[in-house]
Amino acid sequence: MPTSAEAPAALRVCDLTAGYGAGTVVKGVSLEVRPGERLCIIGPNGAGKSTLLRVLSGLRPPVSGTVSLLGEDVTHAPPDLRLRRGLVLVPEGRGIFYGLTVDENLTMGSVAFPRTQELENRERVLAVFPVLRQFRNRLAGLLSGGQQQMLAIARGLMAGPRVLMLDEPSLGLSPQAIRELVASLEAWCAAYGTAVLLVEQNSSVALRFAQRAYVMARGEFVYAGDTAAMAADGSLLKYYLQ
Template sequence: MLRVEDVVAGYGGVPVLRGVSLEVAPGEVVAVLGANGVGKTTLNRTISGLVRASSGTITFEGARIERAAPPAIVRAGLIHVPEGRRIFPNLTVRENLELGAYARARENRTANLERAFATFPRLRERAGQLAGTLSGGEQQMLAIGRGLMAEPRLLILDEPSLGLSPLLVEELFALIARIAAQGLAVMLVEQNVVQSLALAARAYVLENGAVVMQGPAAELARNPDLERAYLGL
């Protein structure tokens, strides 16, 4: 479904990604792990067209997208839920969700809104509430729900557990597992190693802008080199 091959990208001529390659198959949950600053968000932004790759190829469902504009990538069904949630605080929960269907699946907005409320019942309770007044966990649910409104073929989640309490992290990962169980491909980009590996089928570990470990998640979880690669020890 998604294939990234030898991608180099960065900012102002300074490379952040140094030949990254990875794949996500249909219906698969893939974790991309790494400490802060190793290039995870740059990878997401490059896949989404927000950062232009200087070399390498990115293919989504058989079509090359490394030169495509972000709106075209969204319309193809590759939906990126960014780090920091990026909700619209002065709009209601319902309005935020409806904006998720602006570029894709607009004709199914009513049905998809009901599905988002079914997935996140707390959002239904707060449908008329301003999004900026939600708790951090509720805002993350809203950001994911907004992404689901576009009927994604692949959902990229960038640090969804960042800043949440341990209890909310548990709840969030359970919700992501439910979404993935419906057959949606998910690329989970996280610092939370233990829970990400428990959820994913396969995983990649980034260090200094390059993939240093990859394989089945269960095998990586047992690999003693994971701490060295992840923590740089």
């Protein structure tokens, strides 16, 4: 248990198991994201990364284990309650509304919150994603892939998360678009201290962005360590990600 002087973990997951029907996909996973920390989970196709994030956001029930958010047990809480408590998922494939404008998409990110908070968050979000300000009235479907991913993250940030979970944000983007996206995210984290749980197949992006990493394979964490050490030892990644 944390002492009174110690802040609770932003997100704590203990021995979480989940799956689909009889198939177990997440097998006894434990992790902790500290306040303001940038953590990544890397792993190959089908490792169970997206399933884990779906369970953490409340979209799928766990079979066993616990999830706590800022010291509060949310294992059985519905997704909207987790969102209002500060846990936001930007899903694989973005999930933005292509037929709505950038501004309208941003509004969708803050429907659960008071209007004053919406206005304040919109200003903050547009300050770190200036290209979205430039295209506020453009339909999301007309943006480039990189801009659409920025919009997906910006919409998540409209909820003012304490923990932002990102599922493969670099997928399909050019190196330049990834650099811009990461720079905006870093600016946001530096300004507001939001903790990030980043899931990636692209280990070089993840290891540059995050401070700590878990490697997930076949539903389990098979390695955990500081990203600097992992980046320095290429053979480690090759071994776990093959």
